[in-house]
Every structure is written in structure tokens, then in C-alpha cells.
Amino acid sequence: MKTIEELLESKNIRVTAMRLLIYKFLVEKDVAVTLSDIENAFEKSDRTTLYRTIKTFEEKGIVHQIDDGTGITKYALCEKGCNCEIENDLHLHFHCNNCNETVCLTAHKIPQIKVPDGFVAENVNLVVKGFCDKCSGH
């Protein structure tokens, strides 16, 4: 079991106090978070730092970006088996219309999608909307 420090170093990310905190924050959350969510959790720190930290994490393959259709970019930790940087990542996101939370359903693979002749599919973004397990019992 790697420490967070080791994990960051293995991805060529310099270890700083802020980055450790943000990483821990992402681990604790099991849902995708917005930049504002992080901002609210770390009011002492500047928005730019948080923004650039998450961008660094993204470039180095620690988090991936999610567009769940709310218009606000969300981020979630890449899990074991998350091949978000690889073509044809068929990984599904669920957005709850009630609590507004978005989760990665990594286990739920999507069947291969057919596209018309001449079209080349590289990557698929699938967002299912509805009510999550916490909100479905109205």
C-alpha cells in the first residue's frame, strides 16, 4: 500500500502540503467534485492554486474530468482500471437530478456503440441522469 506521497512522486508530481490535502479531500469524497467544492473546503487557499493543482492531477492521470451536463466541470479520482487517457474508455457517469451529485459507475461498462461508415469513434462520454440510490426513495 503506497502512501500518498509515494503515489504523487511516482507520477512525477512534487509533494506539497496543499496537494496532499486536496488529494485526501478527493479520496474522502466518493462523488465527483467541482472546483467550487474544493474552494469551499479550502477557504484559506487561493482558487488559482486549487485550479492548477487539479489540472496537474489531471495531466498526470490522477483525476479525470467529467462533463455531466450541469455546465460545470467536475473531477473525480481515477480508480484502478480507469483508462481515461486511453481511447475507447467506456466508463459511465450517473448524475442525480435531485442531489446534483455525480458518481462514476466504473463497474458498469457500456456496450460498443456503432457509428455510421466513415466515422471513427475514439472515445465515448455517457451520462445517465435520474435519481441516485439515496434520492430514489423520494
Next chain:
Amino acid sequence: MKTIEELLESKNIRVTAMRLLIYKFLVEKDVAVTLSDIENAFEKSDRTTLYRTIKTFEEKGIVHQIDDGTGITKYALCEKGCNCEIENDLHLHFHCNNCNETVCLTAHKIPQIKVPDGFVAENVNLVVKGFCDKCSGH
């Protein structure tokens, strides 16, 4: 074959010069357009008018909104068989990473997606990215 005037009236949309022009513009384009696209095509007109026109069209079921992951909302005419206002519309969009165009692949239905127990799916947004027929022959 209905005229555009008749079509608009049948949807309870008042016919104005601007609306006719925007409708024709959407027909001519076979791809989804952004508000800026429309704005560039009608520089004489105000952005707000174009914005509200497209919103009116959307409310009345003439166009539907597409979120193709570029961060900019796009709009396309609803075709025969487009049930975008109905739950579980499983209609697929393709976004070309080269020419940046997005098209509706109405004919390509998506298989039913399974979600975990306790989750209720209401609606699905599926965007396939890659290269379109015009751009795939690099």
C-alpha cells in the same frame, strides 16, 4: 409539405422575419450550431434576440439542446422521430475532434443502459467523439 410559417404556427410560435431566417439557417446546417454560430450568421441582429429565439424554439419542441462536451451548448433541429422531450430519449450525438462539428445520429439508437440497484435512470446523454466522415481520411 408544410411551409415554415405553418410549422411555426402549428407550434404556437409567432411568425417573424427573424424567426424564419433562423429556422432556415438551422435547416441549411446539417450540424448542431452554437449561439455564436448563429450570431456570426446574423450580425445585424442582437445576440439576445437570437438567444431568446432559440430558447423559444427549444421550449416549443423545434430544436433540442446538445451538450457535446466542448463546454458550449449546441442546438439542432428536432427531426421526425426525435423524442427529446420524452424520457429515455436514446439518441446519439457524434462530435468530431477535428472539425469540431457535432451531428445527431438519430438513426443510431443506444442499447438500454443498466444502472445499479437503487438508481433510477430517466434520461441518457451519449456523445461519441472521434473523426467524422469528412475528416477521417486524414
Next chain:
DNA sequence: TCATTAATGCACTTCCATTGCATTTGTTTT
């Protein structure tokens, strides 16, 4: 024609994403 209602245009506002630059902090080298 007059009155009513809707459409248009202008000016703002808000929100999120992003960048430039100066400063601070952390490494590395001598």
C-alpha cells in the same frame, strides 16, 4: 384605429475557466 401582448435591442450582471506576473517556497548545485 386603439389597446394589448409579444418580440426585439441595449445594457448589465453573473459565473466559471483561464492567464500573467510577482512572490514565495522547495530543490539542486557549488
Next chain:
DNA sequence: AAAACAAATGCAATGGAAGTGCATTAATGA
């Protein structure tokens, strides 16, 4: 350990898109 370097942070500002309030203009209906 000090100097030199590089990267991280914080502040200020920008840009783009979405959306709203209000006055004006145009269209409909009595």
C-alpha cells in the same frame, strides 16, 4: 551553507458564455 534555479502559490485581471431587466418597436385582435 549559500547561491542559483525551478516550480508552486497568490493576487489581479481577462474572456466567454449564459442569462435578466427594461425600454422600445412590431404584430395581433377587438
